[in-house]
Amino acid sequence: GQNIDQPTEMTATEGAIVQINCTYQTSGFNGLFWYQQHAGEAPTFLSYNVLDGLEEKGRFSSFLSRSKGYSYLLLKELQMKDSASYLCAGVDSNYQLIWGAGTKLIIKP
Amino acid sequence: GAVVSQHPSRVICKSGTSVKIECRSLDFQATTMFWYRQFPKQSLMLMATSNEGSKATYEQGVEKDKFLINHASLTLSTLTVTSAHPEDSSFYICSARGSGPDYEQYFGPGTRLTVT
Numbered sequence: 001g002q003n004i005d006q007p008t009e010m011t012a013t014e015g016a017i018v019q020i021n022c023t024y025q026t027s028g029f030n031g032l033f034w035y036q037q038h039a040g041e042a043p044t045f046l047s048y049n050v051l052d053g054l055e056e057k058g059r060f061s062s063f064l065s066r067s068k069g070y071s072y073l074l075l076k077e078l079q080m081k082d083s084a085s086y087l088c089a090g091v092d093s094n095y096q097l098i099w100g101a102g103t104k105l106i107i108k109p
Numbered sequence: 110g111a112v113v114s115q116h117p118s119r120v121i122c123k124s125g126t127s128v129k130i131e132c133r134s135l136d137f138q139a140t141t142m143f144w145y146r147q148f149p150k151q152s153l154m155l156m157a158t159s160n161e162g163s164k165a166t167y168e169q170g171v172e173k174d175k176f177l178i179n180h181a182s183l184t185l186s187t188l189t190v191t192s193a194h195p196e197d198s199s200f201y202i203c204s205a206r207g208s209g210p211d212y213e214q215y216f217g218p219g220t221r222l223t224v225t
Binding site for chain 1: 151152153155158201202212214215216217218219223
């Protein structure tokens, strides 16, 4: 079966760094997305990885290891506005997104 | 960037009535649109996938006669919740994908449905 695993909830301090991990099992693999979703709003795109390695985009970076079926989203210099749910989604061989349950990130002052 | 709109953003209806939600891709042609439902504090649940001009593919457990999906053009898909019940109250989100190699889904802002 297909499965995306990520922690349910994480807590971090404003100004710090946090890493949100995601492991995936999909039928075929055509990349992995990270989305951010604030409460009551639709998800917004953060990153897409299809090759191994780290993709850096400002305060956010995303890493992928295809051999390990593993990805992480790294958030630096955390701000209060980063409090949100972070959704990991793998793209299977049919180019469908397989969604994780999301990680709720709580930022404390 | 690609923009997807949804209308209405909020709707309250009485039990037994039907509600139509529209999803539009404003600046690109969406060959595929997705409809999701999200209950409080839960992740997105894919309801159905629709391709322009063909019947929608529903996920297991989603009643196609209750959730009518029409994808009549490359920029518009509609979801009609028929004979709504309070348990249908949820956040309904559509997303759209173009025909290029980018598999990113562009999300609409969502529709909050409350059935009384």
